[in-house]
Amino acid sequence: METEGVSKEELYDVISGASSQNPAQVQASSKRLKELLDRFGTYDLLHEIAAEKSVPLHVRQQSIIQFKNAALDHWRSRKLLSEEHRIRIRVRCFTFLDEPDDTIAECNEVIVSGIARKDFPKSWSVFNGAKVFARVSLKHNRRSSLLTDIMQIVNTNLQLRYATTNVEPLPTLVLRRCFQLLNTLIKGLWNARLLQGVQVMGNLVNYLHGILYEYYSKISSTFSSLTPSALDEQRTVDDLILGHLVYKCLFRMATWIWHRNDMPGKNEFLSLQPWFLQMFQGSVMQLQALTELRINLLMTIRSSSTSPGPTASKAIDQLTRHVRVFGKFFRRLQQLVTPKFVELPMCDDLVLYYWSKVVQATDAPSEFIEDSNNAIFPLRFLVQAMVLFKENLAQWTPQRKKKTTNENTLSQQFVEDAVRLLVSRFIPLKPSDLEGWMADPEEWVNIEDKENEQWEFELRPCGERVLMTLCSQYKDYVIPLLQTTFSQTISQPAVDLPSVIQKEALYCAIGRCAPHLQEVIPFQQWLQQNLITEARETNSNFPIVKRRIAWLIGKWIGDMCSPANDPNIWEVLVHLLRDRGPGSDAVVRLTAAGALRECVDIIPLSQMIAQSIPPLWTSFETDWLFKASLLDTVTKLIESTREQSGSLSPLFVPLIREGLSPGSVVHIDEDTLILWETALRNATTIHNSNGQPALIDLFPLATSLLAENLDLLGRIIWIVESYLFLDATFILQNSPLDLFNAYVSALTGKAISTNLKEIYASLNFLMQLAPPSLWGAPMHVSGLFAQVLVTINDPESNTAIRTECIHLIARIALTDRQIFLQLASAAAESQKTTASKVYEGILDEWWARFDNMSEPRFRKLTTLGISSFVSTGCPEALARLPTEIFNIFLDVFGEMKETLMFAQERGSSPMSSPLSLHWDQDEVPASYWHGSEGTPEFERRKLLHDNDPVRTVQLTSFVSARLQEAEVACGGSHVFKSQYLDKADPLVLEQIQEELAA
Numbered sequence: 001m002e003t004e005g006v007s008k009e010e011l012y013d014v015i016s017g018a019s020s021q022n023p024a025q026v027q028a029s030s031k032r033l034k035e036l037l038d039r040f041g042t043y044d045l046l047h048e049i050a051a052e053k054s055v056p057l058h059v060r061q062q063s064i065i066q067f068k069n070a071a072l073d074h075w076r077s078r079k080l081l082s083e084e085h086r087i088r089i090r091v092r093c094f095t096f097l098d099e100p101d102d103t104i105a106e107c108n109e110v111i112v113s114g115i116a117r118k119d120f121p122k123s124w125s126v127f128n129g130a131k132v133f134a135r136v137s138l139k140h141n142r143r144s145s146l147l148t149d150i151m152q153i154v155n156t157n158l159q160l161r162y163a164t165t166n167v168e169p170l171p172t173l174v175l176r177r178c179f180q181l182l183n184t185l186i187k188g189l190w191n192a193r194l195l196q197g198v199q200v201m202g203n204l205v206n207y208l209h210g211i212l213y214e215y216y217s218k219i220s221s222t223f224s225s226l227t228p229s230a231l232d233e234q235r236t237v238d239d240l241i242l243g244h245l246v247y248k249c250l251f252r253m254a255t256w257i258w259h260r261n262d263m264p265g266k267n268e269f270l271s272l273q274p275w276f277l278q279m280f281q282g283s284v285m286q287l288q289a290l291t292e293l294r295i296n297l298l299m300t301i302r303s304s305s306t307s308p309g310p311t312a313s314k315a316i317d318q319l320t321r322h323v324r325v326f327g328k329f330f331r332r333l334q335q336l337v338t339p340k341f342v343e344l345p346m347c348d349d350l351v352l353y354y355w356s357k358v359v360q361a362t363d364a365p366s367e368f369i370e371d372s373n374n375a376i377f378p379l380r381f382l383v384q385a386m387v388l389f390k391e392n393l394a395q396w397t398p399q400r401k402k403k404t405t406n407e408n409t410l411s412q413q414f415v416e417d418a419v420r421l422l423v424s425r426f427i428p429l430k431p432s433d434l435e436g437w438m439a440d441p442e443e444w445v446n447i448e449d450k451e452n453e454q455w456e457f458e459l460r461p462c463g464e465r466v467l468m469t470l471c472s473q474y475k476d477y478v479i480p481l482l483q484t485t486f487s488q489t490i491s492q493p494a495v496d497l498p499s500v501i502q503k504e505a506l507y508c509a510i511g512r513c514a515p516h517l518q519e520v521i522p523f524q525q526w527l528q529q530n531l532i533t534e535a536r537e538t539n540s541n542f543p544i545v546k547r548r549i550a551w552l553i554g555k556w557i558g559d560m561c562s563p564a565n566d567p568n569i570w571e572v573l574v575h576l577l578r579d580r581g582p583g584s585d586a587v588v589r590l591t592a593a594g595a596l597r598e599c600v601d602i603i604p605l606s607q608m609i610a611q612s613i614p615p616l617w618t619s620f621e622t623d624w625l626f627k628a629s630l631l632d633t634v635t636k637l638i639e640s641t642r643e644q645s646g647s648l649s650p651l652f653v654p655l656i657r658e659g660l661s662p663g664s665v666v667h668i669d670e671d672t673l674i675l676w677e678t679a680l681r682n683a684t685t686i687h688n689s690n691g692q693p694a695l696i697d698l699f700p701l702a703t704s705l706l707a708e709n710l711d712l713l714g715r716i717i718w719i720v721e722s723y724l725f726l727d728a729t730f731i732l733q734n735s736p737l738d739l740f741n742a743y744v745s746a747l748t749g750k751a752i753s754t755n756l757k758e759i760y761a762s763l764n765f766l767m768q769l770a771p772p773s774l775w776g777a778p779m780h781v782s783g784l785f786a787q788v789l790v791t792i793n794d795p796e797s798n799t800a801i802r803t804e805c806i807h808l809i810a811r812i813a814l815t816d817r818q819i820f821l822q823l824a825s826a827a828a829e830s831q832k833t834t835a836s837k838v839y840e841g842i843l844d845e846w847w848a849r850f851d852n853m854s855e856p857r858f859r860k861l862t863t864l865g866i867s868s869f870v871s872t873g874c875p876e877a878l879a880r881l882p883t884e885i886f887n888i889f890l891d892v893f894g895e896m897k898e899t900l901m902f903a904q905e906r907g908s909s910p911m912s913s914p915l916s917l918h919w920d921q922d923e924v925p926a927s928y929w930h931g932s933e934g935t936p937e938f939e940r941r942k943l944l945h946d947n948d949p950v951r952t953v954q955l956t957s958f959v960s961a962r963l964q965e966a967e968v969a970c971g972g973s974h975v976f977k978s979q980y981l982d983k984a985d986p987l988v989l990e991q992i993q994e995e996l997a998a
Contacts, residue, residue: 006041012049012059019062033066043071044085050104051095064107072114090115090124090146097153097177098170109181112146113188120146120200147207154178154215162218165235172238179245182208186252198260205253209275212249219243220286226293226319228300231312240318244325251329254279259336277345280333284346287326288353294319298376313374320373320381327354327384334391342395351392354385355418362425371432383462386426387455390466393473415470415477422470423485426463428505429544433460441586442626449594464512471513478513483520486510490530500541507548511555518561527553527568535572538583546588550576554595564599573599586626593629597636624668631659631671635678652679653693660701673715680722681937686730699723699731703738707745713755717746718930721762725940728769736774740782747787753798760804761927764811768944772816779823786827789838792845803852806845810865814949817868839876847884855925856895861950863892864958871962873969881966882984886992889959893995896955915954960996 014036017029036042049055050064071089074080093115096108116124124146157171157178186208189201220243222236230236257276298316301308308316330350334341341347361369361377368376429437437444447454455461471478485506494503510517531549534542553572557564576584576592634652652675659672680686680695688694702723705716720739723731731739746759763784766775779785791797792805813820824842828835846866853859866885870877877885898915924945932938945951949958967976981989 006036006039006045008045008048011036011042011045012055015046015049015062015066016056016059018066019058037066037070038080040080040082041085043067043074043081044088046071047089047092050107051092057101061101061103064104064111068107068111068114072111075115075118086119086123090119094149094153097181098174099177100173105177105180109184112181113184116146116185117188117192117197117200121203147204150178150182151208151211158215158218167235172242175242176245179242179249182212183245183249183252186249186256190252190256201256205256205272208249209253209272212246212253213275213279216243216246216250219246223290223293223319226297228297228304228312231297231315232309234311237311237315237318240315240322244318244322247322247325250279251325251332254329255332255336258333261337280344281346283326283329284350284353287323287350290319290323290326291357294323295376298374302376308374317373320378324378324381324384327381327388330388331384331391334388338391339395342392347392351389355389358382358385358389359417359421362421379459380457383457383459386459386462386466390462390469393466393469410474412477415474416481419467419470419478419481422463422467423505423509424502426459427467427508428460428501430460434544437587442590442624445587445590445594448591464508467509468512471516475516479516479520482509482513482517486521490526494545495539495541497541500539500544504544504548507545507552511548511552514556514559514561518556523556523562524566524568527566527572532568532572535575536579538581540582542583543585543588546576546584547591550588550592550595554598558598569599590626590629593626593633597629597633627659627668628671631655631668631675635671635675638675638678638682653695653697656698657701660705669709670712670715673712673719677715677719677722680719680726681932681935683726684936686723686726695723695726696730699735700738703735703742707742710749710751710755713746713751714758717755717758717762721765721930722937724762724766724769725937725944728766729771729774732766732770732774732778736778737782740775740778740784744782744784744787747784747791753801756798756801757804760801760808763808765944767808767811767815768948772819776816776819776823780826780830783830785823786830789827789831789841792849793841799849799852802845803849806849807853807858807861809842809846810862813865813868814861817872820869821872821874836876839874843876843880843884847880847888850888850891857950859892860896860955863888863955864949864953867959867962871965871969873966875970878966878970878980881980882989886984886988890988890991890995893956898954898956915951917951956996956998963996 014029014033017025018033020026020029046063046067050060050067052060055063071081075086093108093112096105099105099108153174157174160171161167161175186201186204189197189204192198192201219239222239223243226236254276257272261270261273261276294316297319301312333344357377361382364377369379369382370377371379436447455465467478471482489503489506492499494500510521531553534545535549537546550573553569556562557569573592573596576588577596579588634655638652656672656676656679659668659675676698683695686694686696686699702716702720705712706720709716720742743759743763747756751759788805788808792802792809794802809820812823824838825835828838831838846862850859850862853862866877866888870881870885896917898917928945929938929941932941967973970976970979984992
């Protein structure tokens with residue numbers, strides 16, 4: 001077939017240019033390639049270029065990468081690919097099965113997997129007479145299929161490879177590529193959730209599970225004869241790689257069967273269960289055999305005092321990876337269906353075998369345990385063993401074991417030995433831990449704080465979790481042992497590094513098991529008699545213990561194992577925070593700051609804590625991680641001591657000012673704003689009568705940030721709002737222009753629409769919180785009102801923002817209609833236009849935006865505001881009264897359904913009784929509170945909400961009164977009727993009169 005519109009020569013040149021070292025050529029070629037990718041036939045030619053082994057490697061790599069990245073998303077496009085193209089590409093994929101280059105081969109795996117998800121099994125069943133690819137020993141016929149073709153290639157090359165001891169490298173390469181391709185195929189289909197994808201995966205598993213199991217049995221049979229000398233042979237490395245790849249395919253298929261067996265419609269998979277059980281039990285036995293083989297090989301090599309050569313090192317590395325893949329298989333099964341995992345045949349034997357390797361490792365010299373695949377006991381293998389043991393314990397309870405005849409019941413001796421092993425060997429800090437501590441204290445603490453994410457990958461946190469599970473499941477054995485060990489250890493001096501490390505490990509164990517030990521460990525006595533002294537120790541090794549003491553206090557108090565009102569707690573933590581002498585360091589101080597967060601509810605000490613923290617802040621200079629932790633601590637302190645928060649909040653004014661001084665440290669800025677916001681919400685005043693720093697002192701900083709900081713604008717707006725709710729009148733009496741100029745800067749900057757809406761909401765609050773005489777003039781002088789008019793008259797501006805502008809205008813008119821007229825007139829003068837044009841623009845938008853108002857409270861606000869505008873007798877407003885404004889009235893009258901609750905028993909008049917708002921039901925949107933629930937600010941917001949005219953004024957009565965005022969303002973009832981009312985639709989006027997009369 002002739003390729004239409006694309007020249008192979010041009011495409012080749014473009015790909016060559018795109019993969020060159022010349023930036024200009026790369027840029028030009030990439031631009032042209034983007035154009036060609038939209039042309040019919042380009043993908044087929046790209047794939048063809050990639051398949052031609054005579055082409056330079058970098059061009060082939062670029063071609064197949066471009067194909068992989070673009071073609072799969074357009075695979076079914078008739079505009080870019082014909083059916084003939086797709087057939088040729090599918091056939092051509094098999095030519096990459098002897099590809100020496102890993103990059104090209106891996107791209108081909110992704111391509112085949114992607115195409116298979118779309119085409120298999122329907123479209124990838126017939127190749128229409130594909131040719132023979134001799135170099136991969138494939139003989140196609142007219143009805144070949146993806147899986148059968150691959151397996152034909154595998155069978156042919158397995159026979160070539162294992163028929164003789166002297167094998168050419170090609171069959172091994174082809175087998176590697178085939179097994180990698182199968183693994184990618186299975187991986188791509190594993191997560192299929194739609195019925196078609198599940199059926200395809202089911203067909204694939206049905207076809208492959210038995211065949212691949214036989215392949216693995218054949219390949220792995222060579223493993224049992226491994227000797228140290230055999231490790232030096234390339235054939236051994238290749239056998240291990242091939243066996244590993246086949247087992248990964250089996251691993252994925254078995255986990256899919258296991259997972260599906262716990263889903264609805266599992267009956268269709270029951271036929272695969274016997275094979276799955278065979279696979280599981282075979283894997284258990286293979287793990288044990290290969291683990292013992294590996295240990296013995298490495299012990300033999302070590303005893304010979306010879307280092308393995310490059311080939312032997314590769315073989316050991318691959319054998320280790322293969323042993324670990326069994327652990328991944330078992331762990332995945334456990335994660336998918338945990339309760340049933342413990343019931344699998346040989347599961348108990350598996351778990352106890354893993355634990356026996358942990359014990360064997362601890363009895364061996366320490367150098368046998370390393371984070372290396374060449375170690376006799378690699379850390380990752382031991383972590384796998386401990387994770388599996390720990391997770392099984394949660395299901396493998398003593399009660400369950402008592403009901404069985406299993407000989408592997410965990411005895412008291414077994415549990416006690418396990419606890420001793422954990423505390424003595426796995427929980428203590430290692431030299432590598434101490435090196436990381438010294439090299440980068442902040443990062444070390446940061447990683448330690450993420451301990452919940454690390455336990456499945458790191459030996460020490462994993463050991464801690466195993467201990468916690470043993471303590472939970474076998475309390476009767478573990479608690480007495482830890483109590484005895486504690487009593488024996490606390491009185492013993494720890495001076496040298498080994499004894500210090502061991503004491504730290506015991507303290508860690510006690511903290512981890514605190515909820516179970518609180519009845520047997522006299523914490524307050526321990527604190528007073530031992531921990532205070534140890535916290536003041538100047539031994540150079542003692543930062544290790546001091547850091548754990550701080551953590552232990554936070555853990556013990558945080559887990560509610562002891563009351564938090566012991567002054568000794570504060571004494572220890574403050575000392576650890578302040579101490580910069582011998583025996584302390586940054587890790588100790590950072591940990592103490594974190595522990596303080598757990599103890600901030602020490603109510604009697606809150607004042608002392610608050611007074612001590614600002615000096616601590618300034619003492620840490622550029623230690624940003626510590627400062628962030630301290631800010632978080634102070635924020636929680638204010639939240640947890642709300643009764644004292646009014647007096648505490650001003651104490652942190654210097655801290656907030658300092659926190660915002662390092663403008664380049666974004667996370668400090670944000671943490672400081674959270675503290676500032678919390679202080680304001682919990683404060684009762686922004687003033688301070690005793691001459692100390694006050695929250696009002698920070699207000700200029702708030703206006704500066706409002707004008708300039710777009711990154712954190714949302715939280716800054718909330719801070720400004722909090723100031724307004726505390727004392728808007730004082731702020732407008734002292735710095736009105738600073739505030740309004742800041743609002744204008746924020747509105748005219750590049751703020752996102754969400755922040756713009758929040759600014760208008762904030763201004764809406766300001767109109768209610770301060771008298772109009774204070775905000776009218778600065779609103780004009782700053783240009784804010786003019787900016788509002790610019791926004792509502794700009795057809796390109798955001799509709800939601802224009803709607804917010806109308807809410808604000810309505811609030812201004814409702815609050816003081818004369819100031820509204822003055823603002824409009826002054827804006828007209830500054831914009832060199834007439835007041836009439838300003839009014840017309842406002843009224844146009846008022847009507848246009850009415851349908852965008854979804855909340856009834858805003859529709860009522862708008863109606864109240866426009867009624868106030870009408871009452872001024874403004875001709876522009878009255879001219880629209882018979883049409884647009886009457887329509888607004890009728891719409892909102894029907895929605896409000898307001899009634900007056902007559903409190904006759906109190907003798908109150910109807911107009912003094914509260915409204916029952918059927919449209920509101922007192923359900924205030926969460927956005928109104930901005931997360932202030934539970935703080936004094938919430939009460940301030942609630943007071944404003946409850947007294948808002950939107951809630952307290954009956955709409956029909958208000959509109960009736962404003963219309964009467966309009967009648968007077970325009971010259972009397974005759975003028976009002978003839979010029980305006982008579983122009984209304986009689987039915988509309990009748991409805992209006994009925995509503996007002998009611």
